[in-house]
Amino acid sequence: MMKERDLIIVGGGPAGMAAALSAYEHGVQDILLLERDQFLGGILNQCVHTGFGLNYFKEVLAGPEYADRFMKRVIAIKEIEVSLKSFVIKLSQKKEITFLKPGKISEVKAKAVILATGCRERTREMAHIAGTRPAGIFPAGLAQKLINIEGLIPGNEAVIVGSGDIGLIMARRLTLEGSKVKAVIEIQKKSKGLQRNIVQCLEDFGIPLYLSHKIARIHGADRVSKVDVVQVDDNFKEVPNTSFSIGCDTVLISAGLIPENELAEMAGVDMDRKTNTPLSKEQNKTSVDGIFVCGNACQIYDLVDWVTKDSLLAGKQAAEYIKRIK
């Protein structure tokens, strides 16, 4: 017989932790929280800059501080069992979960499942940037991890593709770490990033932001050597005779985020193929009863505060669902 738990939450980032706390507060007494990393906190651990929690805590916190507040509460509640280094390989429609840990494979069934699996970055491949495939091309989040977690400097001279917040934050981080950020290239007419970040991450350091531009080609054999930049019109078509090159050894790609919903899909949840999120009439619910999704897996949020809010709701909904079927 497969062991049965009331609620299993996949993902121990801000979404999973908030969902666990909320489910507990709404009466769920048996929660298993599965996190693949060796720490709780998810991507917040590498977001060492401040700007988190203004809405939820009315304070300006760094990413790890925001995570810490939830982590300590989660750990203090014995009804929430946290299993680290636990990687879910399978989720069925019947809410049976198979997960791996070093030295162990486990199968467990749940009354309800909350997927708090976050998101991944759009890659250079998805942005279809032409050229060669040398070393030195990084998704911005990977560059952030290299610096902030591993203490490694990804490059000396960088060009950043995309002016979303991650790209802007990385422009500042690289600059402070002694690398030269030569340009931020944005295909849209306006940056999607917060004004605060435009000012404090680019203008403070005199980093040029090229709006309505794109990288036409990446050059370099072993390592990136330069990029060709070209202006685009309203239909994103290249404007003739506007091309210029920027020498650099590094290209950071900050071209948006994609919800991670491979487990939901595996469980037979109806998906919106465009956004890679579950189709549902009601926030956090999916087409499979008892499988919920929250945080960035549900939709991409600008602020972690909204992830928290969304996930608190998911925890409550899961609690209500469990009560109803008991």
Next chain:
Amino acid sequence: MHDIIIIGGGVVGTAIARELSKYRLKIAILEKEVEIAFGVSKSNSGIIHPGTQNKSNSLKGKLCVEGNKLVRKLAKKLGIDFKEVGQLIVAFNQEEIERLKEIKKEGELLGIKKMKIVFRPWLAVNEPNLNPEIIAALLVPSAGIISPYRMAYDLSENAAKNGVEIYTDCEVTNIKKDKYFEIESKLGVFSSRYIINAAGLFADDIARMAGIKDIKIKPRKGQEFLLDKKKENITNHLIFPLPSQTSKGTLVIKTSDGNPMIGPTAEEVEDKYDLSTDESGLAQVISSVKRLVPSINPKDIIAYFAGLRPVSGEDFIIREEKSVKRFINVAGIQSPGLTAAPAIALYVSKLLKTSGLKFKRKLNFKPFRRKTIHLFQSDKKLMKKIISKNKAFGDIVCRCELVSRAEIEAAIERGAKTMDGIKFRTRAQSGRCHGGFCTTRIMRILSEKLNIPLNEISKRGGKSGIVVKERG
């Protein structure tokens, strides 16, 4: 003094080395790149061709048909995954059906078995995503798929186990001939009685070093685009259009990793290092394959790359040079080189015998290699077993492709030194996030196992370092 030096550690060089390792000969492979299969072989599409689309009197055609048979046996012995998926060459009208008949006839002359022409009702059942305007196809059941780089790695490992020395990062710079050959390389001078030139794109440069001037390799670029594994079953067969003068056309390919692949283009280029992809290549591939399978969506593309076919005329060039005795050229091995590789190895072996090299069988030749374990291929029962034996199989590093720490470590023990070496052997970093999540973890494992600092880990050797320095 070596009996034989093989220049080039691609699938051809390693297949030859493995074949010759059956005999009491002192053999070495010299590879220019930092790892095996980093040249032409790494961009191969992995198709084991049945031999169709080759002229019945060509060396290519003969070696392809023979190779198709040999690959299966080799795959079994060396634990390489081979899958016979079959191929369909499609026709849109009566005129094209006539061409299918010609291809079938030529194939039969080469000895290809079980070919048949199938029509719309068959296609509707067996290949439902195919363009309904396709009225017929030539079904060739003996076509299959394999992982090109894993084939080269497994061949080289088995060759090494049987005594072949393998030197990587060992570019050959000059060749002198007196009574025997003196081969100058990045790692010093090797002397050898025989040279086998399997240097792929650079086979002409190597030949020239030995004074052979009539071989010219012209790179022909092929851009390939990989789709998300979710689309694994978009087709059940390899889908081919009718071949053109220069290539077999733009295909819908099944791969042994599961990701369907679309491509390649066929573009003559000058630069032997031009591995760039571009928008026109993508546009051309998309429009060509949409004609075959209309539901293919560019949104599903998760990776792309370009490879260069080492083209030298119409056919393979495999011969002992009359002007330079004991120098054997294995040049111009473009498609179907992967399929033909084991047959090329036998062919070369015969050339060596004819040339007077004495072959004595080794009594202790080890023909088998234990199959590499991949978690993604394991069912629950096997997972349980391998995880209980080695905890690290339960420690997932690459989440998109389900690769564990145990597999990464095994790849390093088997010779991986770089991020690409890990990728080709284990598939880690080749999924939809493209290493976004697992790069740092793999760097750490490489650093620990190879005992080198993190800032020296490279993508593929040379100046391809992942990072530039440690932070203070």
Next chain:
Amino acid sequence: MSKQFICIECPNSCLLVVETKDGKVTGVSGNKCKRGETYAVSEVENPVRNFTSLVKAEGLEIKMVPVKTSAPIQKGLIFFAAQEVKKIRIVKPVKVGEVIAENFVNSKADLIATRDVSLA
């Protein structure tokens, strides 16, 4: 003199019109709340920034300890701070909020850890 810039205190992003004389603010308009005025004065007279960075750890469970200044510091000190922070080493476990360096780069703010870090 008149300057225009966008307030960055919250996502409202008000366009502030700031009147200045001899480097001092004499009037602010365009702000929807009081924070806009405070920001305008600070940005003109004494611009400050939150400084966040990392300090190398030795013998602990993670390699880089995230840190921040306990209060925003002068904008002009940011690059110096980024240099100085690299000279520090953390060798003992720390708690969130623990002071790593007092009066960091003479900014009057302390450098504090933003994460608990235990022994390896």
